Amino acid sequence: MTDKMKTVCVGRFLIDVPEEAEIELRQARIHGFDIASFNETEEEFQKRVADREAQIKAKPDYLGGSKNMESARDVKTESGLVGKVFIHSRTVAEGTQGNGLGGVERYRDEGISTEAVVHGQGISIDLFYENRALERIEDLPSLVNQLVANPDNRIPTEPGFCMDRVYVRDPLSADQREQLMMFGRLPGHPDVEFMFIVSAGMKPDAQGVLARNEAADARLSIAERMRITRLREAPREIGGLVGEELAELVVEENEARGHSFWWEVNGTENNVFVPHVVFRMSTGNGNRKPVPSSLSDGAALGLWDKISSSIRLRSAEPGANKPVEAPTTPLGTYASAGEPCPESGWWLCGDGGNGIGVLGGQRQYIKKGDRMPQALLLPPRSLWEKMRGLQPSFEPTSPTFWKLVDKRIQKRVPPSLPLALPVSAATMAVASSGVNLNDENHVSVGSFAVTGAPCPASGWWRCEQSHALDGTRWFAQGALLPPATFAVPPGVFGGSASAPKSIQRRGEWQLVRLADSQEQADPDDQA
Incomplete structure (x- = not known):
């Protein structure tokens, strides 16, 4: 899903999203003017x-007269846009009011309404x-002259503010409230x-x-709070902007996880260049009601990190706006059993405690790509x-x-305890096992098999139970x-020297390399 990304210009920022994403840029506003852009032919525009x-x-x-249109002027901008600016629909409110000193005044x-309609490169732009x-009447012609049609939403090579199929050249000041x-989706x-x-x-x-979320949580009932699992809650800097990040897993009333x-x-x-910025992502959005998330917890966090980490200010320098790589998974990331591990490291088990131990320890080292146990x-x-x-x-x-x-x-160190041995093909009735020994060429790397099943192909198999x-x-x-x-902790089976030091459980194995003999190197031992 994130193998191929595309870059979108949003205002003065760039953000990388999955190539399949459907993007809409809406509610553009500068200096109070609502700005809309759309495809239109020259003939359609003139009509x-x-x-x-x-x-x-x-x-x-x-006044009820026929002078509603006060001005209609033709415009032609530096970027080649042509059209008209209309000044119309004057409103007047008059009367008397108290002056605060006991008298009236x-x-x-x-x-007055100010409106512009301009066209260029197959794009029409309306401002209202x-x-x-x-x-403030003359604010509109000045703003119109800064517009540049951008039909393919290319990343501009000059400073300004991107919108849908158009951008506004600088200068723009903060009080224009872009x-x-x-x-x-x-x-x-x-x-x-x-x-x-x-x-x-x-x-x-x-x-x-x-702080707002903490105040909102305080108003929830205990039952409602139990449906929320906080995944992240901390300051986070992205693209040079210092903000705050909140990530939650929510179990809705219909038991849908999102x-x-x-x-x-x-x-x-x-x-x-330091505006108010909000980036949000959610899963489990259904038609009028929540639905189970189509992404696992790890996949959702991975997608969030990939997109959010790409947010950065757009540079007008050529070649400076290449997609950025997401950083490694930050500490505090959560993953659940059965998901691929997003980052090699030590992971703290959320179960156990209060006298209940965890086989392998509360903290366990898990490699990236291994299944979380x-x-x-x-x-x-x-x-x-x-x-x-x-x-x-x-x-x-x-x-x-x-x-x-x-x-x-x-x-990595050799196992300190003896491992369970496979039952060799020579000591079992292969014919009754249902395995076709001629099918080895049809077994691909990445295939899975479980304890007790005949090995589908000779090779190196990795145990998926990471601990x-x-x-x-x-x-x-x-x-x-x-x-x-x-391995089991000392004393679990008593203090006797002959007490078992290990246990065996049903496991899952993944083929990582086909090999006719054990002499061919273990993949994990290669650089």
């Missing part, structure tokens, strides 16, 4: 302008402001939506997203179990959550794959 001019003239003015407020102050929204994952909002010249909020991601920069009131929990032993040297165990019913807490590399001692082992075709071997 629409004539119709609009006639419509304005036909409307009576505020007369007042008269006037406003209703009831604008009379002294703003734009980008909405995105993924056709292959229709429940996934994201939104990017930039607004300059806004007074910063007194509270950031983390994700909510939010990054926000409070911005400044006087700098167009389901925890095997070790509850406290009864006196009878201690006397018999038994250790009860159970697996939680819900997927285990793991949290990345350390990225230091674990040195097992097995690692990558060579098995001959037709041999029954062995169980995975796990």
Whole structure:
């Protein structure tokens, strides 16, 4: 999904999204003018302008007369846009009001609508402001002259503010309050939506997203709070902008699991390059009701990190706007059992505690790409179990959550305990196993097989239980794959020197290299 990305210009920013993403740029506004752009032929444009001019003239003015159109001037911009600017529909409000000193005074407020329709390169651009102050009438012709048609939404090579199929050349000041929204969807994952909002010249909020969310959580009931799992909650700097990040897993009332991601920069009131910025992504969006997320927790976090990490200010320098690579997975990232591990490192198990241990330890080293394990929990032993040297165990019913807490590399060492051996093909009735030994060429790298199944092909197979001692082992075709071997903490089966130091559980194996003999190198031992 993120193998191929495309870059979108949003205001003064660039953001990389999956190539399949459907993007819309909406609600563009500068200096109070609503700006819309769309495809239109020259002939269609000329007819629409004539119709609009006639419509304005036909409307009576505020006195009931025929002077509703006060000005209609032709324009031709430096970038080649042509069209008209209309000044019309004056409004007047007058009367008396208290002056605060016990007396009354007369007042008269006037406003007027300013409107521009221009066209170029097959694109029409409409600007409109209703009831604008009379002294601001000339703001519109000045803004129109800064417009540049951009039919293919290419990234401009000059400073300015990007919108849909058009951009505005600088200079623009913060008090012109440029703003734009980008909405995105993924056709292959229709429940996934994201939104990017930039607004300059806004007074910063007194509270950031983390403080607002904390206040909102305080109003929830205990049952409602239990449906929310906080994945991230911390300041985060992206593209030189310091903001706050909030990531949550939410279980809705219909038991649909979804994700909510939010990054926000409070911005400044006087700098167009540090505006108020909001980037949001959510999963589990259905038609009028939540649906189960089409992305696993790890996949959702990975997509969020990939897109959000690409946000950066656009440079007018040629070649400076290449897509950026997302950084490595940050500490604090969560992943759940069964998902591919997003980053090699030490992961903290979310299960266990309060006297309940975890087989392999509460902290376990898991390699990137390995499947996150389901925890095997070790509850406290009864006196009878201690006397018999038994250790009860159970697996939680819900997927285990793991949290990345350390990225230091674990040195690979040979297993300290004997591993379970496969049952060789020579000691079993191959004919009755249902395995066709001539099918080895049809087994591809990446294939999976489980404990007790005949090995489909000779080669190196990696144990998918990441906290097992097995690692990558060579098995001959037709041999029954062995169980995975796990070390147990000292004393679990009693203090006797002969007490078992390991246990064996059903495991899953993945083929990582075809090899006719064990002499061909273990892939994990190669640089």
